[in-house]
Amino acid sequence: MIGDERLLVGLCYRSPANETNDNLLLLHTLEDAVQYAQQRHILIMGDFNYPAINYTDYLVNSGPDTDSYKFFQKTQDLFLIQNIHEPTRVREGNNPSTLDYVFTDEENIMDDIQYEVPLGKSDHVCLSRNMTTSRSTSPQQGSKLQYWKGDYHKIRHGLQGIDWEPNCLVRTSLACGTSFMTGFWLSRTIMFP
Numbered sequence: 001m002i003g004d005e006r007l008l009v010g011l012c013y014r015s016p017a018n019e020t021n022d023n024l025l026l027l028h029t030l031e032d033a034v035q036y037a038q039q040r041h042i043l044i045m046g047d048f049n050y051p052a053i054n055y056t057d058y059l060v061n062s063g064p065d066t067d068s069y070k071f072f073q074k075t076q077d078l079f080l081i082q083n084i085h086e087p088t089r090v091r092e093g094n095n096p097s098t099l100d101y102v103f104t105d106e107e108n109i110m111d112d113i114q115y116e117v118p119l120g121k122s123d124h125v126c127l128s129r130n131m132t133t134s135r136s137t138s139p140q141q142g143s144k145l146q147y148w149k150g151d152y153h154k155i156r157h158g159l160q161g162i163d164w165e166p167n168c169l170v171r172t173s174l175a176c177g178t179s180f181m182t183g184f185w186l187s188r189t190i191m192f193p
Helices: 020-037 066-079 152-160 164-169 173-191
Strands: 007-013 041-047 102-103 108-117 126-131
Touching: 007 020, 020 066, 102 108, 102 126, 152 173
Parallel strands: 007 041
Antiparallel strands: 041 102, 108 126
């Protein structure tokens, strides 16, 4: 880490035989980690054993009351980025699956992910990667928005005028958040000098 930047690292193994209460505890632990991290980068990795989740296509092949679905939704609600998109478990007679996840709090900070041969008799690949947590602090060209001068009353009034029900209740949290952020970024120059 450079300067005063910090990194919160978490490691997890979730047994496929976990009971619902243990899975709920994992969801609360993820919430606590994100809350605790606030001004830090986050790296949470491990063997989560949720074969029904497909982060590449944002799909869960199970119903909304399942532990897999709840885990997927929680990671989306916490804006965690899952960086592993190739199978990590390969066993003869079984379909290859992605059971090992590496979550970060930002996109594009995981570089050069390598899927290496398993250690010993393990059926899980070894992952190696580079993580960029600091960017160059050289001056950037162009103007910067002055967020402290924003017309927050106007922003609040504009948000109250949106009919959120048809936009968000029938969509995933990711789609709803993406819709909100798109509108925000398009209008940011009007709201901030």
